[in-house]
Amino acid sequence: MSDMTLRQWLLTDAPTSRRHARLASLYKGWLSLRSNTMAMFGLGILVALLLMAFLAPILAPHDPYAQDLANRLLPLGTEGHVLGTDSLGRDILSRLIHGSRITLYIVTLVALIAPLAGLLVGTIAGYTGGWADVVLMRITDIFLAFPRLVLALAFVAALGAGIENAVLAISLTAWPPYARIARAETLTIRSSDYISAVRLQGANPIRIITKHIWPLCISSLIVRVTLDMAGIILAAAGLGFLGLGAQPPSPEWGAMISEGRRFILDHWWVATMPGLAIFTVSLAFNLLGDGLRDVLDPKDGGQ
Amino acid sequence: MALTEDKGERHPRAPLAPWLRGTLVTLGSISVTMLGLLLVTFVIGRVMPIDPVLAIVGERASQSTYDAVYEQLGLDKPIIVQFLYYLGDVVRGDFGMSLLNARPVSEDIARVFPATLELATLGTLIGVFLGVPLGVIAAVRRGSWIDQIARVVALVGYSMPIFWLGLMGLLIFYGILGWVGGPGRLDIFYQDIVPSRTGMILLDSAIAGEWGVFRNAFSHIVLPASLLGYYSLAYISRMTRSFMLEQMSAEYVTTARVKGMSERAVIWGHAFKNIRVQLITVIALSYANLLEGSVLTEIIFSWPGIGSYITTALLSADMNAVLGGTVVIGLIFICLNIFSDLLYKVFDPRSK
Numbered sequence: 261m262s263d264m265t266l267r268q269w270l271l272t273d274a275p276t277s278r279r280h281a282r283l284a285s286l287y288k289g290w291l292s293l294r295s296n297t298m299a300m301f302g303l304g305i306l307v308a309l310l311l312m313a314f315l316a317p318i319l320a321p322h323d324p325y326a327q328d329l330a331n332r333l334l335p336l337g338t339e340g341h342v343l344g345t346d347s348l349g350r351d352i353l354s355r356l357i358h359g360s361r362i363t364l365y366i367v368t369l370v371a372l373i374a375p376l377a378g379l380l381v382g383t384i385a386g387y388t389g390g391w392a393d394v395v396l397m398r399i400t401d402i403f404l405a406f407p408r409l410v411l412a413l414a415f416v417a418a419l420g421a422g423i424e425n426a427v428l429a430i431s432l433t434a435w436p437p438y439a440r441i442a443r444a445e446t447l448t449i450r451s452s453d454y455i456s457a458v459r460l461q462g463a464n465p466i467r468i469i470t471k472h473i474w475p476l477c478i479s480s481l482i483v484r485v486t487l488d489m490a491g492i493i494l495a496a497a498g499l500g501f502l503g504l505g506a507q508p509p510s511p512e513w514g515a516m517i518s519e520g521r522r523f524i525l526d527h528w529w530v531a532t533m534p535g536l537a538i539f540t541v542s543l544a545f546n547l548l549g550d551g552l553r554d555v556l557d558p559k560d561g562g563q
Numbered sequence: 564m565a566l567t568e569d570k571g572e573r574h575p576r577a578p579l580a581p582w583l584r585g586t587l588v589t590l591g592s593i594s595v596t597m598l599g600l601l602l603v604t605f606v607i608g609r610v611m612p613i614d615p616v617l618a619i620v621g622e623r624a625s626q627s628t629y630d631a632v633y634e635q636l637g638l639d640k641p642i643i644v645q646f647l648y649y650l651g652d653v654v655r656g657d658f659g660m661s662l663l664n665a666r667p668v669s670e671d672i673a674r675v676f677p678a679t680l681e682l683a684t685l686g687t688l689i690g691v692f693l694g695v696p697l698g699v700i701a702a703v704r705r706g707s708w709i710d711q712i713a714r715v716v717a718l719v720g721y722s723m724p725i726f727w728l729g730l731m732g733l734l735i736f737y738g739i740l741g742w743v744g745g746p747g748r749l750d751i752f753y754q755d756i757v758p759s760r761t762g763m764i765l766l767d768s769a770i771a772g773e774w775g776v777f778r779n780a781f782s783h784i785v786l787p788a789s790l791l792g793y794y795s796l797a798y799i800s801r802m803t804r805s806f807m808l809e810q811m812s813a814e815y816v817t818t819a820r821v822k823g824m825s826e827r828a829v830i831w832g833h834a835f836k837n838i839r840v841q842l843i844t845v846i847a848l849s850y851a852n853l854l855e856g857s858v859l860t861e862i863i864f865s866w867p868g869i870g871s872y873i874t875t876a877l878l879s880a881d882m883n884a885v886l887g888g889t890v891v892i893g894l895i896f897i898c899l900n901i902f903s904d905l906l907y908k909v910f911d912p913r914s915k
Contacts, residue, residue, distance in 0.1 A: 401592075402599030407855035407889075407896045410873065411603070414889045417877045418607040490722055497724050498859055502874055517727055521863075524730050525738040535727030543722040 289555045299551020305544035313360040322351035324358040324511045333527045344529050346519060352530065355511035356537050362512045363541065366427055366496045366505075367489055373431040374488075375481045378438020383469050383477065385439070386446025397443065400436045408433040409498065416504040423512075426505040430495050434488065438481055445477045479556050486549035490542035497538050513538050585908075593901055598650075600893045604886045605649050609642075619662070658887030663879055668887035672869060676891070677762025678748065679861065679868030683853040685765075685788035690795025690853075691846055697796070698803025702811060703830055713800055720797025725790065725856060729863035732786050744783035746865035753779045787857075787864045794856060795849045802845045803838070810834040840910040844903035851899040855892060 271288070275281035293299055312319060321340070328349035336344050343352040385396035415429035449455060450473070458468055499505035500514025508515060513534040520531030616632050624632075633639060637648050652659070658668035701713035736743045744750065748764055757764070757771040765784065768776040810816065811834055819829045858870030865871070869888055876884035 398595060399599070402596050402603075405596050405893075405897045405900050406600065406603075407851070407892050409858055410855055410889050410892050413858070413873060413877060414604065414607050414885055417880075417882065417885050418610050494722075494724050498726065501724075501726050501859065502862070503878065514724070517724075517730070521730060524734050528734050528738075531727070531730055535724060535731070538724050538727065539722055542724075543718065546718055546722050 293551050293555050296551040296554065298547045299554075302544040302547030302549075302551070305540060306548065309360055309364065309541055309544070312357055313364050316357050316361055320351075320354035320357045322354040324350060324355040325509055326350060333523065333530070335527075336529050343533050344527075346516070346530050347523060347527075352516075352533050355516060356513070356533060359511040359513045359516065359534065359537070360541075362423065362506055362510065363493060363496070363538075366423060366430075367492055369427045370430050370434060370492045370496075371485050371489065373427070374434040375438045375485055377431065377435040378440075379442045379474060379477060379481065381435070382439040382442025382444075383446045383473050386443040387450055387465060387469055387473065393443075396439070400439045403433070404436040404440075406433065409495065412495065412499065413502070413504065416499060421504045421507060423506045423510075426496060426499045429499070430492060434492065437488075438484065441480055441484060442477045445480060446473055449473055449476055483549065483553045483556050486545060486552050489545035489549065493538060493542045493545070589901070589905065593897070596897055596901075597894065600890065600897065601650060601653060602646070604890055604893075605646050607889075608649075608882055608886050653890060658890065659883035661876070661884045662881045663876065663884065668884050671872065671884065672887060672891055674762070675867055675869050675872045678866060679854060679857050679870060681763040681765060682784065682788055682860070682866060682868060683791065683850065683857055685784060686791030686853050686857075687795055687846065687850045689789060689792025690799050690849060693792070694796035694799030695803050695842065698800040699807050699830065699835060701800065702804045702807030705808065710804075713804065717797040717801045720794055725794060726859040726863050728793075729787065729790050729860055732790055733863065736786055743786045744779060746783075746863075748780060748783055748866065749776070750779055750783075787860050787866060790860055791853050791857060795853055798849050798852070799842075799845060803842060806838040806841050807834060810837050840907060844907050847899050847903035847906070851896045854895060854899075 269280075270284050272280075272284060275284055293303075321342075328345070330349065331341070331345055332347055332349040334341050334345040334349075336342070338344060341351050341353070343356070345351055346355070381396050381400065385393045385400075411433050412426075412429040415432055416425050419425040419428065455468060455472060458472055463471075496505055497512075497514030497517070500512045501518045503515070503518065506512030506515050508519070516534035517531045517538075520527070520529075520534070524531050616629055616636065616638065620628050620632050637645055640648070656669050658672070660666065661668050661671055664671075697709075697713050697716075701710040704710055733745070737745050753776050756776050757767045757773050760767050760770060764780040765777060768774070768780060811830075813834075816829055816834055819833050820826075824832075857866075857868060858874065860866065861868045861870035862874055869892065873885055873888040873892075876882075876888065
């Protein structure tokens with residue numbers, strides 16, 4: 261099948277199968293996303309980040325943990341150390357490249373845990389209704405009313421510092437908005453005819469929720485996750501900066517800023533470079549999230 | 564957060580006035596939320612890997628001393644009783660003793676809190692006075708260069724780690740240009756000159772008429788407050804813009820224009836008037852966020868507020884202090900949330 265006909269096949273108004281229809285609508289979404297320059301810019305950065313994390317051992321010019329005290333705090337543009345070295349003589353560029361793995365690891369875990377937890381709570385509350393709804397939504401409201409960073413701090417304090425606990429703490433403070441969204445979607449879906457039809461056929465509630473309600477909640481959750489990614493990255497970096505996330509010598513970007521902070525006035529690049537990395541990645545997520553919202557959720561976009 | 568109506572409950576048709584019923588529901592909702600907060604901090608305090616008794620008596624205490632303190636802390640009681648004790652303590656404003664300096668946590672918090680309040684208030688003021696006009700202009704001149712600038716300002720604000728921006732600010736304005744005072748609230752030379760009345764140095768020095776101290780304090784607060792103000796501005800200008808866009812496309816605006824009203828009168832006299840309530844709720848939320856967001860800022864600027872207090876306590880495993888600070892910030896956060904919700908209900912006739 262040549263490119264042209266594939267394009268026509270994807271843009272057809274009369275899909276021949278369910279898969280065809282799904283692919284066609286994905287393709288149309290992609291076309292509309294592609295026309296959004298800023299969103300594509302963000303996507304480009306994120307693809308680059310993925311590649312960087314994947315190829316880190318090949319791309320990094322040095323071992324990110326190798327100390328070289330003779331060459332500590334070298335400035336930018338030194339031969340062999342393009343972004344200079346930190347207080348222990350470690351190559352900053354190599355540490356940044358390896359640090360992208362940690363950032364992606366944290367973001368991916370939170371982006372899986374928080375929406376799933378929210379989906380579970382929201383759909384159960386929305387579908388069962390009654391007391392379960394009242395109780396679950398009250399718990400959600402309580403968590404929504406909490407100051408997020410401070411609560412995450414307290415959680416990490418109780419659980420102990422470390423990446424996994426930081427992930428857990430951020431997820432614990434991030435799930436309530438997803439539960440709200442999922443519940444709202446469930447309430448509209450629940451009373452529709454096809455759900456009644458499935459129910460009359462004898463499907464049990466678990467099957468209805470997982471097979472018929474979850475798939476319809478996914479797209480609004482995805483938009484929200486993408487928009488939240490930047491916040492997750494900033495929260496993780498903040499915990500790392502406070503010494504509560506990734507522990508040294510791990511090249512986590514927030515922890516690197518914290519290390520460089522002591523030399524900020526004389527050796528500014530040590531703290532500046534990881535900050536730029538955090539900024540770039542969270543900017544990319546914000547740009548992509550805005551674009552995705554316009555594509556998947558036209559009623560909120562465009563303003 | 565929204566105060567959900569209690570749809571699950573079925574009241575017999577009690578002759579309750581609607582306002583009374585509304586107040587009761589709100590009060591109930593407030594107390595449930597606060598109870599939830601305390602439950603969470605209580606659980607955090609219980610699951611932590613630090614033995615609270617050992618932290619007080621030390622490693623070498625005899626078994627009998629250990630048992631005595633164990634009982635004194637109420638740890639031999641059932642967990643639900645312990646929680647009730649905890650509730651009672653918090654209601655009386657008792658967060659226990661700090662393990663670090665053996666002083667009541669509540670006194671420590673009362674001492675450091677004004678510093679945070681001063682910072683967050685100034686930050687919010689900056690955010691409001693720059694953010695609201697920016698948002699209004701961006702909405703009125705939609706698509707113009709000023710709208711683009713407002714968009715970029717907000718986008719950068721949402722994407723920049725606040726602690727890093729603070730470091731860069733220190734580097735540029737303090738390290739290189741020398742325009743502002745460095746970390747801390749005052750230079751050593753100016754410390755302890757004015758008596759502390761409110762705990763907010765700008766106010767205290769103004770009351771005492773010590774303008775040298777005032778100037779010095781201002782040079783120290785201006786950078787962290789601008790930093791917080793920038794984040795508040797990013798949020799407030801975005802919200803103002805979308806509120807205004809909604810109003811500007813309404814029919815009464817067209818009517819006012821057709822009547823020949825000046826554009827200025829249409830914007831500020833009609834459209835802006837209608838977004839005031841929404842704006843105040845946004846400002847209250849942003850204020851709450853700044854109280855919390857000041858945690859990282861305070862560390863960068865060695866600002867002796869509640870954020871520094873919590874993190875210092877955290878690093879020395881002083882759980883009473885951490886949880887006390889969390890409860891205080893949480894309660895203020897909840898109150899501001901509820902305040903903005905109530906305001907909305909009171910002033911927006913449509914919600915009645």
